[in-house]
Amino acid sequence: MASGEPDDIALPTELDADEESPYRRRQRPVSARGSRAGGFRFFLKWGLVAAVVLSAMGYAGYSVAVFMLSSPRFLLTTSNDVIVTGNNYVSVEEVTSMLGLARSVKPAYGLNILRLPLEEKKKQVESIAWVRSATLTRVYPNRLAVRLVERTPIAFVNIDGRLKLVDGDGVVLDKPERSSFDFPVLTGLGSANGQAERVARLALYEAFLREIASEISGSGWIVSEVDLSDGDDLKAMLVEGRETLQVHFGHESFEERFHNFLTLLPAVRHNHGRIDSIDLRFRNQIVVNPQPADETSTGGGTNHSLGSTAQEN
Secondary structure (H helix, E strand, O other), rough: OOOOOOOOOOOOOOOOOOOOOOOOOOOOOOOHHHHHHHHHHHHHHHHHHHHHHHHHHHHHHHHHHHHHHHOHHHHOOHHEEEEOOOOOOOOOOHHOOOOOOOOOOOOOOEEOOOOOOOHHHHHHOOOOOOOOEEEEEEEEOOEEEEEEEEEOEEEEEEEOOOEEEEEEEEEOOOOOOOOOOOOOEEOHHHHHOOOHHHHHHHHHHHHHHHHHHHHOOOOOOEEEEEEEEOOOOOOOEEEOOOOEEEOOOOOOOOOHHHHHHHHHHHHHHHHHOOOOEOOOOEEEEEEEEEOOOOOOOOOOOOEOOOOOOOOOO
């Protein structure tokens, strides 16, 4: 080696291809098979836990269901287990009878509140004439709440010689005991052609009473009977003391026509004395039919204008 020339020294990076670097850490081989096996064991473990939990919950639910369906604690056994509200005319006994419950039964028998078909029982309760609608609600453990909406009567009707009540839907109702009503008696409903026309005539009657309410109050007249045989001519029997008049009101303007009746009646009485009927259906005039003087006299109708005074035509 010549003096003054540097020696050739091999650097650590200059290694043969087959040699490993003393500074590089050997990498650990990854086993894919072992990773898949661990994941399977994890899911298997938690799957078994979930199955055990679900089985326990299912068994508990089944046990609770069996208990509730068989335990006497969930039985409706007497009428005392039914809470009825909204009833003024329907008795609790009528409702519980429709539900299949008597006043008292053996404790071992009754209706399980969970097995009770509410919709079917609702229809049975609504089959009571006075019940318009019913709502049934379970009250656990062994109570049933029944809320009723009863029908509202609007008049009396004579059915085969017996005085009964009727509501706005035309449903005939028996008069409840220990109750009083102050209604006119309706006639002529039997001539209505079907339920729709029957309801329409009842609506006409209700409109008549509603419209004349302010005029008839304090007048001394009362409506005794209303004839609905003609849907275009409501005829009312008016009573004041011993005097009775049949008045034709038509099918509209009831308040105006009753006012005309009260206004012209004194003049009509002065001209005719006792009157059999008055027709108010014609514009600007009324037709008066006086009572006959004797049984052989028929008496014709007389027209009166609706001016300031009643004048005979």
